[in-house]
Amino acid sequence: xxxxxxxxxxxxEFDISTRTLRFYEDEGLVQPxxxxxxxxxxxxxxHLIRQILRGRRLGFSIxxxxxxxxxYKEPPGEVGQLKLMIKRIEEKRGELRQKRxxxxxxxxxxxxxxxxxxxxxxxLGVNT
Amino acid sequence: xxxxxxxxxxxxEFDISTRTLRFYEDEGLVQPxxxxxxxxxxxxxxHLIRQILRGRRLGFSIxxxxxxxxxYKEPPGEVGQLKLMIKRIEEKRGELRQKRxxxxxxxxxxxxxxxxxxxxxxxLGVNT
DNA sequence: ACGTGAATTGACTTTTACGTAAACGCCATG
DNA sequence: CATGGCGTTTACGTAAAAGTCAATTCACGT
Numbered sequence: 001x002x003x004x005x006x007x008x009x010x011x012x013e014f015d016i017s018t019r020t021l022r023f024y025e026d027e028g029l030v031q032p033x034x035x036x037x038x039x040x041x042x043x044x045x046x047h048l049i050r051q052i053l054r055g056r057r058l059g060f061s062i063x064x065x066x067x068x069x070x071x072y073k074e075p076p077g078e079v080g081q082l083k084l085m086i087k088r089i090e091e092k093r094g095e096l097r098q099k100r101x102x103x104x105x106x107x108x109x110x111x112x113x114x115x116x117x118x119x120x121x122x123x124l125g126v127n128t
Numbered sequence: 129x130x131x132x133x134x135x136x137x138x139x140x141e142f143d144i145s146t147r148t149l150r151f152y153e154d155e156g157l158v159q160p161x162x163x164x165x166x167x168x169x170x171x172x173x174x175h176l177i178r179q180i181l182r183g184r185r186l187g188f189s190i191x192x193x194x195x196x197x198x199x200y201k202e203p204p205g206e207v208g209q210l211k212l213m214i215k216r217i218e219e220k221r222g223e224l225r226q227k228r229x230x231x232x233x234x235x236x237x238x239x240x241x242x243x244x245x246x247x248x249x250x251x252l253g254v255n256t
Numbered sequence: 257a258c259g260t261g262a263a264t265t266g267a268c269t270t271t272t273a274c275g276t277a278a279a280c281g282c283c284a285t286g
Numbered sequence: 287c288a289t290g291g292c293g294t295t296t297a298c299g300t301a302a303a304a305g306t307c308a309a310t311t312c313a314c315g316t
Contacts (some may be wrong), residue, residue, distance in 0.1 A: 008292065018293085023274060037281085037294055051237070054230040059187020061272070068234070071241045075248045082245050082252075089242045096235050102182040103231065106196070107224050109179075113199045114217045117210050120203045124210075135263075146263080151304060164312075165264055189302070 004040040007032075014049055024052060027062055029069060058099060068092060132168040135160075142177055152180060155190055157197065186227060196220060 007018050024030050025039070030048050032039040041049075048069065055065035071089050076082055135146050152158050153167070158176050160167040169177075176197065183193035199217050204210055 006292085017275080019274060019276085022294095027273095039293085051234075054234060056273095057187065057227060057230050058234065059185065063272095068238075072237055075241075075245045077248075079249065079252055079254055082249050082254075086242055086245045089238050089245070093235065093238055096231055096238070099185055100228070100231055102185050103224055103228055106179075106182060106186065107221065109200055110196075110217050110221055110224070113203075114214055117203045117214050117217070120205075121207065121210050124207055126207055126210075145305075147305065148303085150264085155303095166312080167263085184303095191302095 001043055004042060005046055007039050007041065010041055010046065010049060013046075014053060016049075016053070021049070024049070027066065029062070029066060058096075129171050132170060133174055135167050135169065138169055138174065138177060141174075142181060144177075144181070149177070152177070155194065157190070157194060186224075 005013075007021055010016075010021060011018055021030070021039075021041075025032065029052055030041065030045040032041040032045050034040065051069060051072070052065055055068055060068065067088070071085065071092065076085060133141075135149055138144075138149060139146055149158070149167075149169075153160065157180055158169065158173040160169040160173050162168065179197060179200070180193055183196055188196065195216070199213065199220065204213060
């Protein structure tokens with residue numbers, strides 16, 4: 001496990017711009033350390049980026065991603081906070097399950113659409 | 129099956145604004161008929177709205193949603209078009225499968241986070 | 257005929273998530 | 287030593303997806 005990653009290394013690995021990474025830093029999603037003024041990203045930052053991009057692909061906003069990331073962190077020490085956190089996690093899971101239903105339905109419709117296309121090709125006597 | 133739905137009926141059903149529906153019309157995603165100036169949405173428009181919102185929840189842009197909707201329509205008559213369409217459908221399915229992986233991973237991490245919270249509660253001697 | 261509520265159009269505004277450009281520091285290499 | 291490459295900050299720009307507001311315009315019930 002490497003200790004530090006430069007910003008351009010990560011932009012290449014994840015195919016995002018430096019602007020994007022700096023933006024995520026401004027938003028408090030990652031906290032690279034500094035050597036002088038240059039940013040050094042640690043494995044934990046790298047993993048966070050992975051999580052951010054996952055959230056992004058799922059259509060979550062930066063704020064929602066921030067919330068989700070909070071949930072991955074060390075659980076709080078106080079009972080009320082813990083219960084609240086669990087409730088929030090439940091809510092997010094609800095959203096994700098909704099997304100999963102949406103996804104399966106969309107996939108099913110695409111399957112159906114493809115079938116229609118294939119049938120049509122067969123009708124036209126195309127060798128598949 | 130009702131023949132027509134008014135714009136406000138649909139805004140209530142789907143919890144979106146009239147502005148949003150008109151925007152979707154401008155974008156050519158739905159084509160309600162007109163009686164004078166007022167829009168009359170048919171069941172097919174209603175179903176399209178359902179599909180649009182599904183796409184939106186999955187983080188697809190309007191353009192991507194437009195593409196997907198094209199795929200649901202009658203398959204084209206020409207062989208080249210059909211093959212192209214099938215290729216596009218395959219691509220979209222790829223995207224959706226990526227989203228599904230993202231989703232499962234996120235759900236898994238949330239499960240893990242919740243477990244940590246519950247464990248912590250048990251440590252604190254809270255009666256769950 | 258008249259007021260009231262629902263719908264319409266059009267213009268302007270807002271938010272999000274970056275893009276882009278300018279201007280500069282640091283340093284290794286030819 | 288200057289050139290390229292990578293890094294920085296600050297600031298302004300922008301596209302997408304609506305929200306908001308103003309000014310009508312119907313449709314109707316009385």
